[in-house]
Amino acid sequence: MSRRQSLSLLKNLGRFTTQTRSVTYMPRPGDGKPRPVTLIPGDGVGPLVTNAVEQVMEAMHAPVYFEPFDVHGDMKSLPEGLLESIKKNKVCLKGGLKTPVGGGVSSLNVNLRKELDLFASLVNCFNLPGLASRHENVDIVVIRENTEGEYAGLEHEVVPGVVESLKVITKFCSERIAKYAFEYAYLNNRKKVTAVHKANIMKLADGLFLESCQEVAKKYPSIAYNEIIVDNCCMQLVARPEQFDVMVTPNLYGNLVANTAAGIAGGTGVMPGGNVGAEYAVFEQGASAGNVGKDTTEEQKNANPVALLLSSAMMLRHLQFPSFADRLETAVKRVIAGGKCRTEDLGGKSTTQEVVDAVISNLN
Amino acid sequence: MAAFLARRLLGTSTSSSATLISASRAFFSSTTPIKATLFPGDGIGPEIAESVKQVFTAADVAIEWDEHYVSTEVDPRTNSFLTWESLQSVLDNKVGLKGPMATPIGKGHRSLNLTLRKELNLYANVRPCYSLPGYKTRYDDVDLITIRENTEGEYSGLEHQVVKGVVESIKIITRKASMRVAEYAFLYAKTHGRTKVSAIHKANIMQKTDGLFLQCCDEVAEKYPEIEYEKVVIDNCCMMLVKNPALFDVLVMPNLYGDIISDLCAGLVGGLGLTPSCNIGEDGIALAEAVHGSAPDIAGKNLANPTALLLSGVMMLRHLKLNKQAEQIHSAIINTIAEGKYRTADLGGTSTTTEFTKAICDHL
Numbered sequence: 001m002s003r004r005q006s007l008s009l010l011k012n013l014g015r016f017t018t019q020t021r022s023v024t025y026m027p028r029p030g031d032g033k034p035r036p037v038t039l040i041p042g043d044g045v046g047p048l049v050t051n052a053v054e055q056v057m058e059a060m061h062a063p064v065y066f067e068p069f070d071v072h073g074d075m076k077s078l079p080e081g082l083l084e085s086i087k088k089n090k091v092c093l094k095g096g097l098k099t100p101v102g103g104g105v106s107s108l109n110v111n112l113r114k115e116l117d118l119f120a121s122l123v124n125c126f127n128l129p130g131l132a133s134r135h136e137n138v139d140i141v142v143i144r145e146n147t148e149g150e151y152a153g154l155e156h157e158v159v160p161g162v163v164e165s166l167k168v169i170t171k172f173c174s175e176r177i178a179k180y181a182f183e184y185a186y187l188n189n190r191k192k193v194t195a196v197h198k199a200n201i202m203k204l205a206d207g208l209f210l211e212s213c214q215e216v217a218k219k220y221p222s223i224a225y226n227e228i229i230v231d232n233c234c235m236q237l238v239a240r241p242e243q244f245d246v247m248v249t250p251n252l253y254g255n256l257v258a259n260t261a262a263g264i265a266g267g268t269g270v271m272p273g274g275n276v277g278a279e280y281a282v283f284e285q286g287a288s289a290g291n292v293g294k295d296t297t298e299e300q301k302n303a304n305p306v307a308l309l310l311s312s313a314m315m316l317r318h319l320q321f322p323s324f325a326d327r328l329e330t331a332v333k334r335v336i337a338g339g340k341c342r343t344e345d346l347g348g349k350s351t352t353q354e355v356v357d358a359v360i361s362n363l364n
Numbered sequence: 365m366a367a368f369l370a371r372r373l374l375g376t377s378t379s380s381s382a383t384l385i386s387a388s389r390a391f392f393s394s395t396t397p398i399k400a401t402l403f404p405g406d407g408i409g410p411e412i413a414e415s416v417k418q419v420f421t422a423a424d425v426a427i428e429w430d431e432h433y434v435s436t437e438v439d440p441r442t443n444s445f446l447t448w449e450s451l452q453s454v455l456d457n458k459v460g461l462k463g464p465m466a467t468p469i470g471k472g473h474r475s476l477n478l479t480l481r482k483e484l485n486l487y488a489n490v491r492p493c494y495s496l497p498g499y500k501t502r503y504d505d506v507d508l509i510t511i512r513e514n515t516e517g518e519y520s521g522l523e524h525q526v527v528k529g530v531v532e533s534i535k536i537i538t539r540k541a542s543m544r545v546a547e548y549a550f551l552y553a554k555t556h557g558r559t560k561v562s563a564i565h566k567a568n569i570m571q572k573t574d575g576l577f578l579q580c581c582d583e584v585a586e587k588y589p590e591i592e593y594e595k596v597v598i599d600n601c602c603m604m605l606v607k608n609p610a611l612f613d614v615l616v617m618p619n620l621y622g623d624i625i626s627d628l629c630a631g632l633v634g635g636l637g638l639t640p641s642c643n644i645g646e647d648g649i650a651l652a653e654a655v656h657g658s659a660p661d662i663a664g665k666n667l668a669n670p671t672a673l674l675l676s677g678v679m680m681l682r683h684l685k686l687n688k689q690a691e692q693i694h695s696a697i698i699n700t701i702a703e704g705k706y707r708t709a710d711l712g713g714t715s716t717t718t719e720f721t722k723a724i725c726d727h728l
Contacts, residue, residue, distance in 0.1 A: 099568040099569075100568070107568060107569055110569065134502040134503070135502065150518075150535070150566075150569075150570065151569050151570075153569075155570065155571065155572040155573055156572070157572060160539075161538055161539035161540065161576075162536065162537075162538045162539070163536070163537050163538075163572045163573045163575075163576050164534050164535065164536055164573070165534070165535040165536075165537070165570050165572065165573040166532050166533070166534060166535075167518070167532065167533040167534075167535060168530065168531070168532055168533075169530075169531045169533070170529055170530045170531070171528075171529035171530070172529065198620075198623075201518075201519050201521075202518070202523060202533050203523065204523040204524070204525060204531045204533065205523055205531045205532070205533040208529075208531050230623075230624055231623050231624050231626075231627035231628075232627065234602070234624050234625075234627055234628040234631065235627045235628060235630060235631030235635070235636075236631070237606075237628075237631075238502075238503075238606055238628060238631040238632055239631050239635070252566070252620075253624075255566075255598075255599045256598060256599060256602050256624060258599075259599040259600070259602045259603040260602040260603065260605075260606055260628065262603060263602065263603040263604070263605070263606035263607045264606045267603070267607060268603055287599070287603065
């Protein structure tokens with residue numbers, strides 16, 4: 001069932017007590033065997049929200065089991081065994097890793113993406129029914145190139161007081177992210193892809209990115225394609241977000257656009273997302289701003305588990321367990337629509353555990 | 365509205381370490397008219413420039429306008445469509461007001477904005493964004509200033525193709541430029557009665573470049589202990605801006621982030637048609653400008669909205685320490701828009717440019 005169908009199901013709940021059943025997913029014999037998923041609880045509120053997911057999976061008797069690894073943002077490199085585990089399991093669920101600011105330790109989040117070549121980062125920003133926000137009709141998917149661009153990590157001091165940072169754009173990476181974006185749009189029945197860039201100033205770099213997008217667009221004539229400059233894009237997002245559907249961007253702009261879109265649709269605490277490559281996928285909270293939370297959130301245990309729960313639903317679909325994914329999403333949406341059980345970032349007073357209990361009690 | 369007007373009055377009455385030029389102007393007071401360069405620009409430029417002249421005359425502002433137009437031929441001395449005389453005029457007068465200029469397409473000359481920026485050494489772009497009472501957008505409580513470094517960073521224009529399909533773009537951050545803009549930001553905050561300065565960065569990923577920028581901001585912050593100082597990662601900043609813009613006061617940023625954030629903030633209050641802006645150069649040069657386009661489709665039809673250029677003119681007056689008249693004109697504009705009787709088409713009304721201008725003069 002698509003998201004739209006599950007939403008109309010929600011509307012019908014008042015009228016019918018039994019769920020209409022349809023057989024749309026025919027598994028191969030043996031598909032129901034429990035799948036191992038690497039789990040990285042992470043720093044700050046990470047362990048709290050990953051624990052929430054573990055509890056809900058258990059309550060649903062979902063055919064997944066977790067292999068946890070202890071990783072912290074201030075480690076110099078990824079721990080032994082982590083990469084082997086992810087390469088064996090192909091799928092990972094991750095809380096946030098806090099990167100020390102300016103501190104000479106390169107970001108482990110970025111390292112993980114590079115090692116596994118998770119070249120696409122995806123965030124789905126949409127209005128949740130029942131959650132008020134300033135903007136309506138938001139349903140944007142931001143697909144961001146995850147390996148190069150401004151995050152190439154190539155910096156050096158030329159002379160004291162003068163520092164250079166290299167932004168690298170390659171045809172290879174731009175092409176594959178453009179292909180992924182159009183393929184995503186095609187497989188998810190999305191109507192439009194917008195490329196975000198600053199090619200009027202960075203003519204060669206963003207120009208190359210745009211060229212790649214234009215070439216791929218020709219192969220999908222049924223999907224509308226347009227381009228927008230990043231500063232105008234941010235302005236349009238706060239004025240008329242309903243004009244955007246799927247957006248494909250290089251690394252840095254993608255970060256900003258994803259967080260802006262998440263903010264207008266209801267906040268980073270509820271947006272699902274993940275990183276995917278040709279062979280592996282890592283699911284985590286969609287938009288990254290503040291995903292390790294504040295110290296007070298950690299102490300009071302009122303981190304919002306919704307984003308990671310919805311991301312784990314995406315993970316279940318990725319693992320080809322669609323009905324578990326649907327049940328989880330329906331339960332979460334019922335809890336949000338109900339309005340009574342919400343954490344502090346959504347204006348409520350519940351703790352993480354209370355939200356988890358509410359989700360579990362709302363599972364069919 | 366009363367609160368924020370009061371804050372502006374209190375802010376502008378504190379004295380500051382003014383530049384020599386401004387001090388000598390204040391000494392001569394209102395008897396000697398101050399010469400200011402005026403670039404009406406293209407499209408709707410001349411009409412809105414006329415509006416500004418009328419309002420300034422009605423408010424008894426002792427300014428003598430030195431008008432210059434963009435020529436139709438490239439001046440070989442400047443390698444652009446701006447003549448040597450125009451540039452000299454700004455360098456001599458130290459203050460100017462610029463309308464929208466349509467950049468002619470073609471090669472063999474520098475863009476107009478680039479020419480102005482390089483020749484006049486305009487290192488900081490200041491853009492105040494505040495909700496206009498009476499013009500409702502989704503955000504009512506915006507009152508912030510974005511200060512953007514204007515000369516280096518990602519817009520250094522240094523790009524090259526390494527091998528076919530691989531492009532590098534160099535981002536440069538220097539101590540000199542970062543210190544300069546940080547000093548200006550804190551000075552601005554102090555002289556305008558602002559309580560907080562936030563430095564926006566991505567130093568967790570770009571550790572050396574944004575790290576250097578942050579270091580410079582840290583050093584300047586120590587000299588102003590009365591002003592609250594914080595550092596915010598850019599993705600977090602975008603998200604906080606769209607959720608709760610009242611959290612920010614003065615924002616200081618390198619070039620690219622500044623471009624995006626200042627346009628995002630303009631979007632929060634109603635778009636570029638209402639946003640003033642001022643470029644600050646070495647030796648106390650200030651060039652206020654309207655950042656919207658030249659709107660060729662409504663040029664000459666008396667439909668244009670002069671608000672952006674008028675508010676930029678007000679910024680110019682404050683720079684010249686003509687605070688009483690700046691405040692008069694500012695209040696007149698705010699009151700006219702708040703009243704709602706005279707509004708131009710882009711604000712949802714039916715007035716012409718001349719009617720709107722007359723209404724402002726009446727409110728003085």
